[in-house]
Amino acid sequence: MTTPPVPRLATPVRLDEPAGRWVLAVTSVGSGLVLLEATVVNVALPALERNLDASLAGLQWTVNAFTLTLSALILLGGGLGDRFGRRRVYLVGVVWFAAASLLCGLAPTLEWLIAGRALQGVGGALVVPGSLALIQSSFHPDDRARAIGWWSGMSGMAGAAGPMLGGALVDAAGWRWVFLVNVPVAAVLAVLLVARVPESRDGGLSGRFDVTGAVLAALGLGALAYALIQAADDPGTAAFAAGLGLVASLAFVRVERRSRAPMLPLGLFASRPFSVANLASFFLYGGLAGLFFLLPIQLQVTAGYTTLAAGLALLPLTVLTLALSARGGALTTRVGPRPPLAAGAAISALALLLATRIGTDASYLADVLPVVVLIGIGIPLITPPITATALGAVPDARAGTASAVSNGVARAAGLIVVAALPLLAGLPQDAATNPAALDRGFDAGMLICAGAFVLGGLIIWFGVPRRPAVRTEPICDHHWTGCPQLDVPRTHEG
Numbered sequence: 001m002t003t004p005p006v007p008r009l010a011t012p013v014r015l016d017e018p019a020g021r022w023v024l025a026v027t028s029v030g031s032g033l034v035l036l037e038a039t040v041v042n043v044a045l046p047a048l049e050r051n052l053d054a055s056l057a058g059l060q061w062t063v064n065a066f067t068l069t070l071s072a073l074i075l076l077g078g079g080l081g082d083r084f085g086r087r088r089v090y091l092v093g094v095v096w097f098a099a100a101s102l103l104c105g106l107a108p109t110l111e112w113l114i115a116g117r118a119l120q121g122v123g124g125a126l127v128v129p130g131s132l133a134l135i136q137s138s139f140h141p142d143d144r145a146r147a148i149g150w151w152s153g154m155s156g157m158a159g160a161a162g163p164m165l166g167g168a169l170v171d172a173a174g175w176r177w178v179f180l181v182n183v184p185v186a187a188v189l190a191v192l193l194v195a196r197v198p199e200s201r202d203g204g205l206s207g208r209f210d211v212t213g214a215v216l217a218a219l220g221l222g223a224l225a226y227a228l229i230q231a232a233d234d235p236g237t238a239a240f241a242a243g244l245g246l247v248a249s250l251a252f253v254r255v256e257r258r259s260r261a262p263m264l265p266l267g268l269f270a271s272r273p274f275s276v277a278n279l280a281s282f283f284l285y286g287g288l289a290g291l292f293f294l295l296p297i298q299l300q301v302t303a304g305y306t307t308l309a310a311g312l313a314l315l316p317l318t319v320l321t322l323a324l325s326a327r328g329g330a331l332t333t334r335v336g337p338r339p340p341l342a343a344g345a346a347i348s349a350l351a352l353l354l355a356t357r358i359g360t361d362a363s364y365l366a367d368v369l370p371v372v373v374l375i376g377i378g379i380p381l382i383t384p385p386i387t388a389t390a391l392g393a394v395p396d397a398r399a400g401t402a403s404a405v406s407n408g409v410a411r412a413a414g415l416i417v418v419a420a421l422p423l424l425a426g427l428p429q430d431a432a433t434n435p436a437a438l439d440r441g442f443d444a445g446m447l448i449c450a451g452a453f454v455l456g457g458l459i460i461w462f463g464v465p466r467r468p469a470v471r472t473e474p475i476c477d478h479h480w481t482g483c484p485q486l487d488v489p490r491t492h493e494g
Contacts, residue, residue: 031158036165041117091193284452
């Protein structure tokens with residue numbers, strides 16, 4: 001058994017060189033465009049409810065159609081990049097995303113919009129893992145943690161800026177421009193990608209890819225999300241969908257165990273830091289997804305903010321995310337991932353507890369701003385170290401797949417939380433037009449999300465060693481067929 005060759009450039013780029021800065025800029029903008037679309041629509045949800053006559057379930061699907069295809073196919077996107085070229089697949093994703101955004105902007109009905117959002121997620125599934133894999137394979141090892149920190153800051157800033165940008169676009173030009181603005185940005189990005197970013201791929205992989213796994217992942221996640229959204233109004237259909245989701249999920253695991261070219265190489269989870277980081281990501285990013293789904297609606301429907309004011313209210317979060325993310329990456333390099341991750345989880349949990357004070361008579365300075373500032377501090381303490389922990393636990397040859405797993409877990413968490421939170425918090429279908437019911441459900445939702453942050457922090461504290469150390473010998477498990485895809489380093493606690 002031989003270890004697949006590591007895809008390296010002849011001369012890895014450095015962060016302080018022009019070539020390195022171009023790679024960082026192009027990859028950050030691409031992933032930022034996808035993350036922006038994951039949050040920019042949230043502040044437009046009340047406008048969609050008015051203009052397209054959408055129920056709460058319709059608003060959930062507007063968010064979840066994008067998240068569903070993104071989370072289900074992101075593993076496939078990472079594998080395609082490893083096999084056929086990360087820059088090539090990244091470029092296809094950017095063009096696809098732009099075309100889907102155009103369809104969303106032209107949508108005459110809610111059903112059309114939901115379909116367009118699903119197609120956006122397909123493009124995003126090609127872009128997001130490719131952006132991080134290009135950083136991992138292009139940069140010198142000494143610069144990767146800092147590069148990931150900058151990538152986290154710039155792309156994360158785009159996600160954090162979504163509500164503000166969405167508010168400005170909805171008030172100035174209408175909700176359609178929330179989607180149409182992506183088209184010219186993607187066009188410029190495609191040109192720069194071809195001109196400035198080098199290609200890389202894993203030469204040890206075949207051209208096969210796991211379509212069956214991708215279909216089963218989408219079916220499992222979609223059925224589960226449908227069951228959670230419809231549970232209150234149609235229990236019988238929801239129960240059937242939940243059973244279908246469970247069967248599809250079990251079939252997915254079976255297919256991945258037997259496949260010689262799996263979309264999700266299960267051997268990656270033999271690395272304890274990789275497994276723990278992804279388990280914690282589910283709760284941490286789930287908590288964030290719940291906050292970003294409910295808070296813009298609460299500010300507009302209950303607190304009486306305009307769309308633009310709701311977006312501007314979150315501006316400090318954007319500024320802090322940009323200012324602190326690179327420092328979060330540098331801090332991870334100095335002290336290891338566990339302290340900043342635990343601190344970020346605790347700070348974010350506190351922020352969500354304080355968010356329960358946001359109501360009809362909420363003061364921005366006393367009630368909203370502390371929540372926004374604390375989340376703006378918590379995110380930079382979470383994103384760089386948890387990303388570096390997951391990617392540092394696997395070889396560079398699996399950078400695209402490992403990045404896709406990490407991103408897929410984060411998006412799946414958002415999908416599940418957005419689907420389940422209204423049910424768990426007792427929000428009725430008319431919550432977007434019922435301030436009293438929304439206010440009660442919002443408080444319950446924030447407590448649930450705070451609990452998710454606490455749980456994620458505990459998983460990190462007790463599961464990740466202070467400084468994970470990596471050994472280079474491959475591991476193989478006879479339970480899986482086709483041992484080469486399991487050539488990942490075993491990590492021990494140092």
